[in-house]
Amino acid sequence: MPVFEIAVVVLLVLINGVLAMAELSVVSARPARLRSMADNGSSGARIALSLAADPGRFLSTVQIGITLIGILAGAFSGATLGGRLGEWLRDMGVSPGLADGLGYSLVVAAITYISLIIGELIPKRLALQSPERLASLVAPGMMLLSRVAAPAVWLLDISSRGILRLLGESGKGDDSNVTDEEIRAIVAEAETAGVIDPEERRMIAGVMRLADRPVRAVMTPRTDVDWIDLTDDPDAVRQTIRETHHTRMPACEGTPEESVGVIDIRDLLEAYLDGETPDPRQFVKQAPVLVETAGALDAMKVLRHAETPLALVVDEYGSMVGILTPADLLDTIAGTVVFDEGGQVKPDVVERADGSYLVAGSTPIDELADVLAIRLPQDSSFHTAAGFMLHELKRLPQEGAAFEAMGWRFEVVDMDGRRVDKILVARAVTPRRRAPLMG
Known part of the structure; x- marks a missing residue:
């Protein structure tokens, strides 16, 4: 039994898995968490930060390792295990011409399958689950590999940068690549995971609204x-x-x-x-x-x-x-707290049983946009729900004035003098089209 040959192939697949895990963990790791780990004495986190700071060099190092492992695994398995399997097939009565090709094909297919599972998918799934911890573990080895393969890494890095310049790209990422939407998504994910309370999430959103x-x-x-x-x-x-x-x-x-x-x-x-x-x-x-x-x-x-x-x-x-x-x-x-005449808290937005909303005219428009999941123009001159009504209607409305926008129907249901006091917001009803008559 070719125990040695199998052991070599398994080792190559495992090394490929480590490289794939290193690539995704370093790229996915959050710099803030790595800095925190580095401040607490983690040398691996410091190395991971330096690798992430030069992504071109790091990705070239990983690609060199994965390419070499792929070539070695394919050549070795085809030359050794493929030949042995071909001999066994000939002994089983398969014609020599068919046995050699079939043995090589079966070995390559099996190695490819194992490489995809053990050398790619599983390591990358693990890297996504704990990117910072795994990045700190594999970073020293990746730094050593980049130094050993420095000439090849330099050649690949400079070549890729040259091609990017020809395509009109600088090859450098935008330093301000964290958007408000990404921060909100992270906070929402933290709330779902139970890391922060819903009230804490609302306060964080309030701080972001205040800045805008x-x-x-x-x-x-x-x-x-x-x-x-x-x-x-x-x-x-x-x-x-x-x-x-x-x-x-x-x-x-x-x-x-x-x-x-x-x-x-x-x-x-x-x-x-x-x-x-x-x-x-x-x-x-x-x-x-x-x-x-x-x-x-x-x-x-x-x-x-x-x-x-x-x-x-x-x-x-x-x-x-x-x-x-x-x-x-x-x-x-x-969050704004308004009290009615009886001293009870009166919320700005009240969801009704039919899915519609009763909205106070003084409700900040960005808070209403969050409730309705709509996007408003960034340069809008209005700041409240009442201001939005006036902007759309272009006149001082009367009770019953309504319009449809962004999939919602907005209707003035109460006026306090010349002030829009209450607004009813419901899903817009799209009229059904008649089916064409069949002749």
């Missing part, structure tokens, strides 16, 4: 802002303080457009409790001013260093269009 939003999309609009009119008499100011539940309010001269600063209600209330009749102007503090088109992250930096954690948001004409507080930014990350 301007101040106008996260501020409290002027129509919802309680403010103190410095031209009012003391009794009117005291009544305003009693009716508000805020601790800080903008101070304005007659109209919200003429905002001059912020008043801390506790300071003013303390003066009233002491029996005084204070002048509200003496309690006005300077507040940071933000342009409505500024980024939300830039606004966060301003609020972090501001003496008063309330910023006045102005438009291009300098008029106040809203205010921004840390609570507004937190709502974007953790």
Whole structure:
């Protein structure tokens, strides 16, 4: 029995499997995890990072090894095992001309099958399951192989780069190849695997949304802002303080457009409790001013260093269009919490039994897009569901106004004055085509 020949072929197949596993594990390994392992003292992880940093050289090394193993396995198995099998077939009565060819073909087919299973598929499946751990294990051997085969590796690497240049490619990958979609996919996968909770996933998504939003999309609009009119008499100011539940309010001269600063209600209330009749102007503090088109992250930096954690948001004409507080930014990350008159939480989007959604007009449009699984233009000028309705209808709607877009039907079901308050979103019904009459 050709034990030695079989052992050699099995060894070659196993080496091929190690090379295939090394190729996929190093390419699939996440650099952040490899760096963490390297920081914890893993020399294999450091070598794997250096191999991944020069993919052309690494892939040339792997291809040289796999090609040589394939040639050796085919030649050796055909010359030895194929010949022995041919002799056995002749002894079994098969004609000599047919026995040699049949023996060689059967051996090559068997070796190819074993190589595909043991030398390719299984190692690559293992590499996909634990890429970082396996990359750290095989990296030292791959580094040694690249040094031994340095001349051939250099020739293959320089040849492939030259051909890529002729094709108009630089041969270098884009450094910023991680997209928002990939990050969301990783987070969703982590939630499915139980690594993070659903609430954590929503907060991570909120942080990503915050980075993409301007101040106008996260501020409290002027129509919802309680403010103190410095031209009012003391009794009117005291009544305003009693009716508000805020601790800080903008101070304005007659109209919200003429905002001059912020008043801390506790300071003013303390003066009233002491029996005084204070002048509200003496309690006005300077507040940071933000342009409505500024980024939300830039606004966060301003609020972090501001003496008063309330910023006045102005438009291009300098008029106040809203205010921004840390609570507004937190709502974007953790989710907006709205309470009804009874003190109960009122969600922005409510899914109904028939699969439709009842949506508040103030719902951020990117959150609604996530719920409906639709993609909106990146340069859209609207930031809420109500703004989307106005953008599509091109007019101030009345109750019952509707349109269809992106596979959904949007209908205004409630108006609060001139504000779109409630929207009904349902799947669009595609009319059925009549079948042609058969003559």
